[in-house]
Amino acid sequence: MPFDLLVTRWPGPTSVCLLLVRCRLPASSKQQATTWHAQKALLSFARICLARVQDRCTLAIMQLPAWLKTSRIASLVVTIEFLLIGAAVNVLEIIAFVLVRPFSVHLFRRVNAFFVYLHWSVIPWLIENWCDLECRVYGDFEEARGTVHRKKAMVVLNHKGDCDWMLGFCLCDRLAALSNAKCLMKSFVKYLPPIGVQFYFSDFAFLTRSWSRDCDHLTAMAKTWSSYRSPFALCVFAEGTRYTKEKHEANLIYARENGLPELKHLLLPRTKGFTFLMKQLKDSIDVLYDITIVCRGLIPSAMDILKGRKIKADFFMRKIPVEDVPIGSDEETAKWLVDLYKSKDELLEHHSQNDAFPGPECFAPRRIYPRLIVFIWSVLMFVPFAAYTTHLIAIEAYFTLGIIAVFLLAAEAAMRLIVKVALANKPKRK
Template identity: 30%
Template sequence: MRILRFVPALFVFVFVLLLLVPLNLTQMASLVVWPFSKKLFRAINRGVCATFFGGLNILMEKIAGVEVIFSGDTLPSRENAFVISNHQAMADIPAIIALATRSSRAGDIKWFVKDPIKYVPGIGWGMLFLDCIYVKRNWMADKARVLKTFENLRVHRTPFWLVSFLEGTRITPEKLKRSQAFGAKAGLPLLTHVMLPRTKGFEATMEGLGEHKQAVYDVTIGYEGRPPGIGQLLLGSVPRVHVHARRYAVAELPKDNAGRAAWALARWVEKEARMAHFKTNGKFPAS
């Protein structure tokens, strides 16, 4: 009977595989139209993205029965946005997909992802077609490629939700201690539920996207208990995920880098208070 324990995991694997294979083949076929119509190429891959992420959301919410509890602002369905979030686990990814699906924007999600991911069969290869931004965490090494992607988004007027986990990595006790030590030396606030944001990336993204963005969405994700792995979430081992979103119009944000850095830090101080409220009450505040 032990083998029965692996049936749900096998189902998830087959479900994802059946999604990925035809979609990757569609992406490969879309290369044929690239020399003639980059607009059509991007439209095809937007459809691929919407289908895959939409499928994952169906798997999580409808099949696995995970309840996603949204709070905060209602996000519009037609708006280019820079999405910033705390990062506790890989399960944060389907949580953000659920938020995007709610606003009919699953096909427009683009991620900052670690460079080695592009070598992962299926998902990594597929993201190469979606204007996702692969980074090595070395700005001098990443700068030219990142700025080129920003330029492509602007020039081709590509719709997007560009997602960045501003802390740069998933939170762990060891990483939190390092973040706190850095903050203490720099005279920054002490955070215990989130890590300090890496504001250089925020500044560069705000500058690089130029006027081709209308808002910044500040997302906070919370789990009841220990943050799960992505497999646990898709298997329904987690009953609920909490996603809080705040929308800020770009016109309201500072235009200089120092002001942007201070603005991002202020959001993380708010996020700290929001997470503290969540830990105490089991839910985020309504606003």
């Protein structure tokens, strides 16, 4: 007898969900198979229902008026949620560090990667949904999407604005590699709550731009990364600083005096750190990816993202075999990196003239997990908060409500201060 399980339509303005499972089974295995198919169908139905709810919530967020997104209340809600999620993840990391790491460093790294994704996924959600990211991806993305999250990779990105690393996080999430991402960051970042703790436990490298100190630190971090059994994506902004008009003019003068190519859209890379890392990690890295990022219009700052201003960004991704990077001498590796940036500059020139990178656009869908995680965190935090606030209003506990309001405003002001300090901190090159 055939077994038919039909899950009818899920109401909504979009497509119809229709699941039909049909199979012919011998009588001896019919009950077991029936249970399995029923569970599978119900799970699929639940996922589709949840996706529909999230799609409607996302659409509602995208359609919020600009004045509301830029208001103090909206930034307060986003800030509080970001800080509270980060604080909760910090607690989980510390517990894992105390209970797990003494027995297994490898297991701690895997557990920590899961924990940090519970917070880092907020960043793709902010950019893709809160800021309504309009994203186009070109190059080798579709090939990388199925493999990069299973490899140890080095990723070279250009540094145009303050939040390039956040755009890089979005691309890493679409590659399913966000939880394994690592970066070279400025040393002061490790003191920024709550991400500083997460970056520390995730083995980020914190640089002072003084080679005498950074050399020892990079040597230690290279040994740490080489000991990884799990995959990771090491993101490197080889310029070492964000692009500005003044820096670009000084860069052109330096290029003319030293016989280097004059780049129109980028700064020349600082080759010493990259050369050092390639030699240290030559036996640990499986593949190298070159990613060129360009924003169409607004180059977002952290405050732009917090206020939900629309972002349009294009990515060009190239896969480069590690064997193609010469490491025989520092001069060869440095020349290879400069030539790579020259080709990146040519890509950006092509984009400036054609409003697109060369080649066909790749299919790069958003993942459901950032929306799912933010949805769950929001329910866990704001439903009890709303219930407690309602209770305080009912019993006329206005003093307690005032304390809560002051605390929330102080947290939002602290977040703005952190952003301003981060933007103002520009260590000098040594």
